[in-house]
Amino acid sequence: MPASVPSTEAYLMLSATLFAVGLVGVVMRRNMITVLMCIELMLNAVNINLVAFSHRLANLEGQVFSIFVITIAAGEAAVGLAIIIQLYRLRSSINVDEARTLNG
Amino acid sequence: MDKALLAVVLLPALGALINGLRASRDPFTRKNRTITNAVALGATLLSALIATIGVVLPYVSHGTQQAYEHSYYTWIPSGMGQVAGGLISSFNVDFAFRVDPLSCTMLMIVTWIGFLIHVYATGYMSHEHGYTRFFTYLNLFMFMMLLLILGANYMVMFVGWEGVGLCSYLLIGFYYDKTFAADAGKKAFITNRIGDFGFILAVFLIFNTFGTSDYSKVFALASAGGTGQYGAVATAICLLLFVGAAGKSAQLPLYVWLPDAMAGPTPVSALIHAATMVTAGVYMVVRSNVLFRMSPTAMAVVATVGALTAIFAATIGIAQNDIKKVLAYSTVSQLGYMFLAAGVGAFTAAIFHVMTHAFFKACLFLGAGSVIHGCGGEQDMRKMGGLRKFMPRTHWTMLVATIAISGIPPLAGFFSKDEILANAWSYSKPIWILGVITAGLTAFYMFRLYFMTFHGQYRGGHAEVHAAQDAHHPAPGADAHANTHAHDPHESPISMTGVLAILAVLAVIGGFVGIPAVLGGSHPTTFQSWLEPVLLPLGGHPFHFHTASHATEWALMAVSVLIAVAGIFLAFRLYKRDEQWVAATSLARRFAPIHRLLANKYYVDEIYNAVVIRGTLLICRALWWFDRNIVDGLVNLTRHLTVFGGGHGMNLFDRFVVDGLVNGVAWGAGRGSVALRRMQSGLVQNYAMVMGGGIVLLAVVYLFLKP
Numbered sequence: 001m002p003a004s005v006p007s008t009e010a011y012l013m014l015s016a017t018l019f020a021v022g023l024v025g026v027v028m029r030r031n032m033i034t035v036l037m038c039i040e041l042m043l044n045a046v047n048i049n050l051v052a053f054s055h056r057l058a059n060l061e062g063q064v065f066s067i068f069v070i071t072i073a074a075g076e077a078a079v080g081l082a083i084i085i086q087l088y089r090l091r092s093s094i095n096v097d098e099a100r101t102l103n104g
Numbered sequence: 105m106d107k108a109l110l111a112v113v114l115l116p117a118l119g120a121l122i123n124g125l126r127a128s129r130d131p132f133t134r135k136n137r138t139i140t141n142a143v144a145l146g147a148t149l150l151s152a153l154i155a156t157i158g159v160v161l162p163y164v165s166h167g168t169q170q171a172y173e174h175s176y177y178t179w180i181p182s183g184m185g186q187v188a189g190g191l192i193s194s195f196n197v198d199f200a201f202r203v204d205p206l207s208c209t210m211l212m213i214v215t216w217i218g219f220l221i222h223v224y225a226t227g228y229m230s231h232e233h234g235y236t237r238f239f240t241y242l243n244l245f246m247f248m249m250l251l252l253i254l255g256a257n258y259m260v261m262f263v264g265w266e267g268v269g270l271c272s273y274l275l276i277g278f279y280y281d282k283t284f285a286a287d288a289g290k291k292a293f294i295t296n297r298i299g300d301f302g303f304i305l306a307v308f309l310i311f312n313t314f315g316t317s318d319y320s321k322v323f324a325l326a327s328a329g330g331t332g333q334y335g336a337v338a339t340a341i342c343l344l345l346f347v348g349a350a351g352k353s354a355q356l357p358l359y360v361w362l363p364d365a366m367a368g369p370t371p372v373s374a375l376i377h378a379a380t381m382v383t384a385g386v387y388m389v390v391r392s393n394v395l396f397r398m399s400p401t402a403m404a405v406v407a408t409v410g411a412l413t414a415i416f417a418a419t420i421g422i423a424q425n426d427i428k429k430v431l432a433y434s435t436v437s438q439l440g441y442m443f444l445a446a447g448v449g450a451f452t453a454a455i456f457h458v459m460t461h462a463f464f465k466a467c468l469f470l471g472a473g474s475v476i477h478g479c480g481g482e483q484d485m486r487k488m489g490g491l492r493k494f495m496p497r498t499h500w501t502m503l504v505a506t507i508a509i510s511g512i513p514p515l516a517g518f519f520s521k522d523e524i525l526a527n528a529w530s531y532s533k534p535i536w537i538l539g540v541i542t543a544g545l546t547a548f549y550m551f552r553l554y555f556m557t558f559h560g561q562y563r564g565g566h567a568e569v570h571a572a573q574d575a576h577h578p579a580p581g582a583d584a585h586a587n588t589h590a591h592d593p594h595e596s597p598i599s600m601t602g603v604l605a606i607l608a609v610l611a612v613i614g615g616f617v618g619i620p621a622v623l624g625g626s627h628p629t630t631f632q633s634w635l636e637p638v639l640l641p642l643g644g645h646p647f648h649f650h651t652a653s654h655a656t657e658w659a660l661m662a663v664s665v666l667i668a669v670a671g672i673f674l675a676f677r678l679y680k681r682d683e684q685w686v687a688a689t690s691l692a693r694r695f696a697p698i699h700r701l702l703a704n705k706y707y708v709d710e711i712y713n714a715v716v717i718r719g720t721l722l723i724c725r726a727l728w729w730f731d732r733n734i735v736d737g738l739v740n741l742t743r744h745l746t747v748f749g750g751g752h753g754m755n756l757f758d759r760f761v762v763d764g765l766v767n768g769v770a771w772g773a774g775r776g777s778v779a780l781r782r783m784q785s786g787l788v789q790n791y792a793m794v795m796g797g798g799i800v801l802l803a804v805v806y807l808f809l810k811p
Contacts, residue, residue, distance in 0.1 A: 023792075023796050026789065026792050027796060028789075096787070096788065099786075100785065100786030101786060102784075102786045103784055103787075
């Protein structure tokens with residue numbers, strides 16, 4: 001294994017950082033499109049995690065999983081954008097706070 | 105002889121059964137009346153004939169001193185048992201009859217007097233609707249009385265004893281639609297219960313002491329044992345027996361029922377309340393003479409009670425105006441005489457007086473019945489008078505019986521009374537004095553009755569007036585005899601006067617079986633030697649008949665005759681010579697308190713009313729109060745406890761605790777929901793933050809706080 005390849009811990013640190021950034025974005029941001037993008041960020045953080053472990057353990061299953069995640073994320077983006085469009089038509093806004101009809 | 109005995113006893117029972125089943129039929133049709141008469145009279149006549157020919161004559165002709173006993177079956181078989189004194193005995197009671205001189209005497213009195221009174225009643229009761237019912241009771245009474253006198257043990261006697269009490273009750277209350285008659289019946293029944301209680305206790309004690317109730321065994325044991333062997337137990341037995349006798353034979357203090365018993369028809373008064381049933385107590389005491397002789401204390405009690413009853417009732421008798429009441433108190437008095445005789449040890453004299461008294465008292469009662477019948481139901485002697493002109497046959501027979509009861513020789517009453525007084529003299533002087541005074545009083549009130557009824561002018565109006573008055577104001581205690589004769593007093597039919605004549609003859613000659621030695625008889629007298637087998641020796645000492653010097657006998661006789669003549673003379677002066685009774689009235693006025701006391705019978709009924717009845721009622725009320733307030737109170741308290749403690753408490757518990765829990769749960773859930781609904785803000789980012797926070801928390805715990 002060449003020395004230029006960083007250690008697994010580095011990947012995990014990157015992944016954790018990306019995940020944390022995505023999580024904060026999901027929780028904090030009001031723009032629904034930004035929230036969607038942050039979710040993508042979190043998914044990709046997970047992908048990095050999976051690939052890193054796949055490499056580390058020399059097992060391809062993790063890489064297969066990340067391919068699946070990318071595929072599903074494409075679907076998720078399509079559905080999410082469709083929901084945002086419908087919400088915009090209903091409320092003339094894509095502010096997350098506007099969509100709180102389902103409260104207790 | 106056993107079959108004849110059974111026939112004697114069962115024939116009246118059969119008669120009662122047949123007539124009892126026919127009792128509801130109309131007695132006024134010729135056919136029904138003939139059948140009733142044939143059954144009732146046939147049963148008693150056959151019974152009397154068989155008793156004479158089949159029982160008494162064979163027994164007498166056999167000449168043996170032994171009593172004849174026959175057991176028909178074991179009535180109460182009850183196995184073995186232990187009695188006092190360690191004796192093992194079988195407690196069996198046989199249905200058995202005994203024939204000995206005593207039961208023969210009683211048998212003759214009961215069957216023949218009973219038959220005569222049946223005959224009389226066919227005339228006297230001829231207008232009654234309950235004619236057949238009357239003869240049913242009368243036959244039933246004969247059956248029970250025969251059981252009583254023929255039974256060979258105390259248990260059979262007790263059956264008869266209770267049975268005659270029942271018949272007495274039924275017959276006193278014969279006019280059951282009249283309140284006073286029904287009340288008198290109840291009074292007799294309840295008073296007799298007290299006596300019967302003593303009697304049955306005595307029988308238990310006899311069982312316990314001797315292990316049997318058969319006369320032959322009990323008396324043999326007692327006779328062998330002598331005076332000392334049974335001691336206080338013998339006294340207890342005798343006193344309890346005497347309580348029974350006092351109830352049945354109307355002695356102090358249980359005599360009160362007998363005067364009231366005159367509410368029954370007059371033949372009943374004659375048969376049951378003069379001649380037969382009331383002498384059952386005397387019979388029982390004489391029957392148990394061996395037991396009584398063991399206890400001088402009991403004898404003294406019997407003699408004293410007898411003497412006191414005799415004089416007590418005689419004094420009441422002189423102030424009564426109801427003809428049957430006079431005779432009733434006279435009966436109580438004469439019964440006292442009989443107990444006096446038994447108490448002083450003159451058992452034969454007691455039975456002798458039972459016999460002579462049966463003759464003359466039955467005659468007197470039936471004569472009184474004839475008078476009442478003839479006067480259309482009137483019983484008050486003040487409204488009679490001069491009846492000898494209207495009813496000559498009744499007059500003569502009653503005169504004979506009156507002389508007989510007064511003790512004038514040579515009639516029956518003289519001999520029996522003289523024998524009693526002679527024995528009393530040698531026993532105790534005070535008792536003799538009481539007896540002699542009673543004899544004088546007896547002569548006085550009997551002749552007072554005779555003069556008031558048969559001499560002077562007829563003081564009653566026409567019978568219609570009385571009938572109308574009686575219908576509106578029935579005299580309390582009066583025989584409610586039907587008023588069907590709407591004319592002057594008239595003589596009674598032959599069925600009544602014929603019987604009176606026979607009884608009058610018996611009252612004349614009845615005493616000749618007991619002529620004392622001093623008057624040319626034998627010693628012991630015929631009657632005494634006849635009854636001698638009944639008087640068993642006690643502890644080896646044979647029974648001795650009283651003897652006294654001839655001079656004493658003459659003197660005693662003279663005293664009793666003189667005092668009787670004095671009584672008669674006084675009655676003659678006051679009620680015959682003095683037509684308007686001026687002297688009698690003024691005497692009564694001068695001694696008004698005494699007269700009132702006597703006329704009101706010493707207020708004994710009132711005292712009993714105040715003490716016994718009121719006392720009973722008071723106790724009842726107290727018990728009622730206890731029941732109502734304490735017992736019911738406890739019950740109600742339980743109820744209150746249940747309602748207030750249980751019901752209300754439970755209600756509160758239910759409302760506050762159970763409901764509270766349920767409501768509390770609901771309230772808690774509601775409150776909780778209100779608190780928790782805040783979390784569901786609808787803001788997706790909130791949810792996400794909670795999830796994220798949660799994960800971080802888990803991660804922190806897992807990574808850093810892991811133990």
